[in-house]
Each structure stands twice: as C-alpha cells, then as structure tokens.
Amino acid sequence: MHHGIRRRDFLAVSAGSFALTRCSLMRGREPQSRVSIVRAAYTQSIYDTVRRLLVEHRVDVRGKRVVVKPNLVEFDPSTVINTHPMLVHAALEGFRAMGAADVRIAEGPGHRRVTMDLAEAAGYFETIPHFEDLFVDLNLDDVSQVLLRDPFSRLNSMYFPNTALGADLLVSLPKMKTHHWVGATLSMKNFFGLVPGSVYGWPKNVLHWAGIDECIADLYATFPRHFAIVDGIVGMEGNGPIQGKPKPVGVLVAGKDLAAVDATCCRIMKIKPAAIRYLMLSAGPRQLGESNILQIGENIAHVQTPFGLMEEWRDIRL
Amino acid sequence: MDVASITSLQNRDGGWPYRKGGGSSTEPTVLALLAQSIDQGDPQSIERGLAWLRVTQRQDGGWAPQPQVSQSTWVTALAALLPRDALGASRHARAIDWLMGQTGREASLVYKLRNELLGEGGGVIGKHEGWPFFPGAAAWVTPSAISILALEKARRYKMAGGIQERIEIGQQFLMDRICQDGGWNYGRANVLGVDADSYPETTGQALLALHGVRGAKLEKALAAAQAQAQRCRSAEGLSWLQLGLQAHGITAVGPAKVLPNRHVADTSLGILARAALSGRNLFLE
Numbered sequence: 001m002h003h004g005i006r007r008r009d010f011l012a013v014s015a016g017s018f019a020l021t022r023c024s025l026m027r028g029r030e031p032q033s034r035v036s037i038v039r040a041a042y043t044q045s046i047y048d049t050v051r052r053l054l055v056e057h058r059v060d061v062r063g064k065r066v067v068v069k070p071n072l073v074e075f076d077p078s079t080v081i082n083t084h085p086m087l088v089h090a091a092l093e094g095f096r097a098m099g100a101a102d103v104r105i106a107e108g109p110g111h112r113r114v115t116m117d118l119a120e121a122a123g124y125f126e127t128i129p130h131f132e133d134l135f136v137d138l139n140l141d142d143v144s145q146v147l148l149r150d151p152f153s154r155l156n157s158m159y160f161p162n163t164a165l166g167a168d169l170l171v172s173l174p175k176m177k178t179h180h181w182v183g184a185t186l187s188m189k190n191f192f193g194l195v196p197g198s199v200y201g202w203p204k205n206v207l208h209w210a211g212i213d214e215c216i217a218d219l220y221a222t223f224p225r226h227f228a229i230v231d232g233i234v235g236m237e238g239n240g241p242i243q244g245k246p247k248p249v250g251v252l253v254a255g256k257d258l259a260a261v262d263a264t265c266c267r268i269m270k271i272k273p274a275a276i277r278y279l280m281l282s283a284g285p286r287q288l289g290e291s292n293i294l295q296i297g298e299n300i301a302h303v304q305t306p307f308g309l310m311e312e313w314r315d316i317r318l
Numbered sequence: 319m320d321v322a323s324i325t326s327l328q329n330r331d332g333g334w335p336y337r338k339g340g341g342s343s344t345e346p347t348v349l350a351l352l353a354q355s356i357d358q359g360d361p362q363s364i365e366r367g368l369a370w371l372r373v374t375q376r377q378d379g380g381w382a383p384q385p386q387v388s389q390s391t392w393v394t395a396l397a398a399l400l401p402r403d404a405l406g407a408s409r410h411a412r413a414i415d416w417l418m419g420q421t422g423r424e425a426s427l428v429y430k431l432r433n434e435l436l437g438e439g440g441g442v443i444g445k446h447e448g449w450p451f452f453p454g455a456a457a458w459v460t461p462s463a464i465s466i467l468a469l470e471k472a473r474r475y476k477m478a479g480g481i482q483e484r485i486e487i488g489q490q491f492l493m494d495r496i497c498q499d500g501g502w503n504y505g506r507a508n509v510l511g512v513d514a515d516s517y518p519e520t521t522g523q524a525l526l527a528l529h530g531v532r533g534a535k536l537e538k539a540l541a542a543a544q545a546q547a548q549r550c551r552s553a554e555g556l557s558w559l560q561l562g563l564q565a566h567g568i569t570a571v572g573p574a575k576v577l578p579n580r581h582v583a584d585t586s587l588g589i590l591a592r593a594a595l596s597g598r599n600l601f602l603e
Contacts, residue, residue, distance in 0.1 A: 075551075076515075111504050112517060116580045117552035132580075140336035140343075140581070143384060159387055180510050198336070198343065198383045201392065201451020201458065202504055209423065209455055243512055312510065 033257035108138030139197035176235035187228035259283035332370035379412030392461035422457025500542030522558025529565035
C-alpha cells in the first residue's frame with residue numbers, strides 16, 4: 001500500500017512539472033479565475049441562488065445551445081450518489097431565463113445502461129417537468145470521432161456524442177465526492193459521462209487502460225466551452241463515488257474555470273488540490289494556487305468540511 | 319410498445335436507432351430483428367434490417383456499434399445471435415471467427431506477469447478469459463454473456479475449433495465475477511475490499527449464459543435474481559431477469575408497477591422476454 005502512495009506522489013509531482021511547463025508555454029501569465037462559494041439548500045431558494053450565480057459570472061447564453069451535465073451514476077436510497085434534481089432543474093430554469101435557445105440535460109452513466117430508470121429513481125422525473133423530452137442519454141446518442149490534439153492519454157482520438165459536441169456551453173453539475181481511483185470527483189471528472197457507453201461499454205474501461213487522470217485532462221481540453229456548478233449541499237465522503245457516506249457541506253461552488261472550481265472544492269473538502277493528478281495535468285500548480293483564484297461569496301475557511309478519506313488516499317489531506 | 323411500433327421506428331436505411339430520430343445502430347437493429355422474428359414481424363422490414371447489417375459488417379468480420387465508428391466491438395456477438403441463414407453463412411462464420419479472437423486484456427500474459435511482479439496476482443482478475451466491450455480493454459459480464467450465447471448457437475454448425483472450450487471458460491469467468499449478494503454487476507464483485515451490489519440487467523444476462531450450469535452458487539444467484547425481479551425499477555432489467563430465470567425453468571415475478579419501455583432496445587427485449595415466459599427463449603434456440 002505504501003508503495004502505491006509513493007508512486008502516485010511521484011507521478012503527481014512529475015505530471016505537475018510537465019503540466020506547469022506546458023501551461024506556461026501555451027498561456028503565458030494567467031488572469032485570476034473567479035470562483036463563487038455560496039450557501040445553499042435543497043429548497044425553493046436554490047432557484048434564486050443559481051440564477052444569481054449565472055448573473056454573477058456573466059454567463060452569456062443568449063441564443064445558444066446549452067447542455068447541462070449532472071452526475072447520475074446509480075441509485076441507492078441510503079446515500080447521495082447523484083446530483084440533486086432540484087439543482088439540475090434550477091440550472092435548467094436559470095439558463096432558460098438567461099435567454100438560451102435550447103437547454104438539454106444529458107448524461108451517460110458509467111456502470112448502468114438503464115439511464116432513464118436511474119433518473120426516475122433519483123427523482124428527476126418528479127422534479128423536472130417534461131424531463132424525458134429534455135434528456136439525452138449520452139450513452140445511446142449518435143457519435144462523431146474527434147482527434148485529440150496533444151493528448152495526455154494514450155488515445156489519439158475518441159468518439160463523443162453529437163449532443164455534447166454541438167453544445168455552445170457544456171455545464172458540469174457534479175456532486176462533491178471523494179473517489180476511490182482519483183481522489184476526488186468534481187466538475188472535470190464529471191466529463192467521464194460524456195464518453196458514450198454504446199461505443200466503449202459499461203464501464204468505459206478503455207479510458208481506464210489509457211489512464212483515468214490523463215483521460216480526464218483530455219476530456220477537459222476537448223470541451224473548452226464550459227461552466228460548472230458543484231453540488232456540495234450534501235456531498236459524499238469515504239469510498240466514493242458510489243459507496244461513500246453523505247457529507248453535508250451546504251454550499252454550491254461555481255465558475256468558468258473548472259480547474260479553479262475543482263481546486264476550491266478540494267480546499268473545502270480539506271484535500272490538497274496539487275495531489276489530484278488530473279488537476280495538475282490540466283492546470284498545473286500556479287493555476288490551482290489560491291493566489292490565482294478570486295474567491296467570491298463565502299470564505300473557504302468558513303465552509304471548510306474535512307471529507308473522510310480512504311486509507312489509500314490519506315496523503316492527499318490538506 | 320409492440321412489434322408494430324418497433325417497425326414504425328425503422329430508419330430509411332433499414333437499421334434501427336436507439337431512440338426515435340437517431341441514426342441506425344447495430345444493437346437496436348439486432349434486437350428489433352429478433353423481436354420481429356418471434357412475433358410475426360413485417361417480412362419486408364426484416365429483410366431491410368438484415369440488408370443493413372450485411373452492408374455494415376466490417377472487413378474483419380465484426381460490427382461497429384454505429385457505422386461512423388471504425389472499430390468492431392462487442393455488438394458483433396449480438397449480430398451473431400441472428401439465425402445463420404438469415405445473416406448468410408459466410409458472414410456468420412466471419413463474425414464467430416472475430417469473436418473467437420477476442421479476450422479481455424487482463425488475460426494477456428504481459429498483464430498477468432505484471433501482476434505477479436507487483437504481488438497483485440492470485441485474484442479472479444485474469445483467471446478465466448471473458449470478452450471485452452471494446453478490443454484492448456478488460457472483459458466484463460455483458461459482452462461475455464452475449465458472446466457465450468452466440469458461440470452456443472455457432473457450436474451447432476460445427477464451426478471453428480475450440481468453441482466449446484471458450485464457452486466453458488467464459489462461463490467460469492462469469493462464475494468468478496458473481497457478487498456477494500448472489501447476482502452480477504458489470505463485472506467487479508469487490509472494489510478495494512468492499513463488496514459491490516449486483517444489477518438486474520447483468521444478473522439476467524449472466525443467468526442466460528449459464529443455463530444448464532448447476533451448483534450452490536447458481537442456486538444463490540437464482541434466488542437473488544427472483545428477489546431483484548420483485549423490486550426491479552427498469553423494464554430492460556426485468557426483461558433480462560425474465561429471460562435469465564426462464565433459462566433455468568423459473569418464471570420471474572416482477573413488481574406490481576408497470577415499468578415503461580423507453581426505446582427500441584428495451585421494447586424489443588420486452589417482446590423477447592414475453593415470448594420466453596410463453597416457452598420460447600430465442601437466445602437459447
């Protein structure tokens with residue numbers, strides 16, 4: 001076990017150095033990324049809260065096609081695996097109110113092929129009017145091949161659902177959770193659900209062989225027009241993303257820079273952002289640094305809630 | 319939905335989409351054809367569907383999930399479930415050859431050697447060969463179960479050598495992957511030392527592929543499947559359970575609530591499951 005942790009630390013440092021070089025060369029000096037932390041609850045007030053977040057971040061969706069991507073994985077009434085349907089509905093209504101031409105909800109679960117049935121069990125049908133008409137099962141969508149430019153993983157190309165490829169804005173709505181393979185699953189890891197099961201299977205195991213962290217970084221690079229609102233009202237700690245325990249935090253975290261959003265979530269969860277390998281690959285330590293992130297709303301220290309970590313991940317504790 | 323509604327969703331190119339308005343895909347096309355073949359389908363519709371499959375078969379003998387994908391995958395096993403005469407004997411034989419050439423990556427010598435060197439050998443991973451969804455990835459329950467069923471049909475035609483051995487090893491693969499609760503999930507019974515729960519759809523598929531197998535583990539699986547059927551929330555899941563349990567002579571009792579069919583594949587499976595409950599299980603014919 002110790003051997004595995006040392007190896008992961010080594011890889012994280014190596015990847016970080018490489019990513020730093022890459023980002024520095026490509027982007028030069030980065031401006032500060034704005035990330036909001038707001039207190040929220042699964043009540044009617046969430047609709048106003050989400051609307052304010054969209055205004056605050058000047059998300060211009062007038063006349064655009066928006067795809068809202070929750071984290072819908074599995075249903076277990078004893079825990080909180082999925083993005084709460086009220087947040088998904090609030091985002092849908094918020095983007096409509098902001099003038100979006102079309103707003104779809106889309107997801108492609110990694111283990112189960114009965115997506116609509118999962119959605120029904122998770123309360124999506126009950127909470128979101130006309131859900132079935134608004135929802136696209138990304139696992140069963142028509143696909144197109146995309147060549148990966150300068151990929152982090154071993155893959156040169158991937159197939160993606162046309163619904164996701166055609167979006168002017170892809171909105172990641174993940175659950176704030178720990179994850180047994182990558183440490184934490186947040187807005188960037190949520191992009192795994194864009195990979196079509198009809199092509200790669202259930203699970204999307206090709207990505208595991210190509211490197212989970214590397215594939216997350218590739219997905220992030222492939223879908224650059226994005227926004228994130230993380231459901232941290234009740235997250236999941238321990239053996240996530242499915243078998244962990246509910247962890248109430250009472251916040252939503254939002255922003256246009258998904259790496260900065262995820263780094264902020266990590267700090268709230270009391271996890272070192274630099275220990276999350278896909279974040280280092282995608283952004284590098286400077287972009288993840290607190291000095292690079294303009295925090296809006298609640299102070300991290302006021303909402304910080306240490307998430308329980310599996311033994312294998314104890315070294316990522318902030 | 320019934321057979322007529324499935325026929326109405328057929329695309330102009332002869333294939334079927336997963337959902338109305340989508341492009342033709344191999345999986346719903348095969349399932350729609352199987353459903354039509356059992357329930358007085360439209361002969362013209364069936365022939366157009368078969369023609370689409372003949373055209374989309376790839377040079378290597380396999381099928382891609384959609385024509386725009388340039389890789390044969392597990393859906394080849396589904397296509398090989400169709401009657402040999404309907405598909406064409408040589409096309410069917412090439413599909414079986416493709417299937418016989420596929421194994422999970424974890425069964426490779428290199429991977430086993432790596433595991434031994436890292437001290438991670440000795441578990442069920444790589445012990446028996448199954449089939450992957452996508453070439454080069456690990457083997458999982460669904461593609462393994464469907465491949466076993468396809469090879470069982472092929473065995474009757476005395477095709478490629480080694481078929482019986484692959485079937486038996488594939489069945490052992492399924493037995494390796496049984497969950498603590500008695501059923502099957504996607505193929506991982508334990509993740510980092512924690513038992514994982516089984517799913518209705520994969521439990522039904524595994525039971526179908528294990529028809530004729532007996533033993534205490536199977537008895538536990540059959541009990542788990544019957545319990546799953548009663549609390550099942552998915553029409554697709556219930557159909558697979560009904561098919562799997564019927565293969566062992568058991569009629570599954572579903573929940574009181576009527577479960578909606580949502581697309582071509584689950585509607586077709588519903589028809590196939592109904593037929594199985596009436597004594598005709600097309601997956602085993």
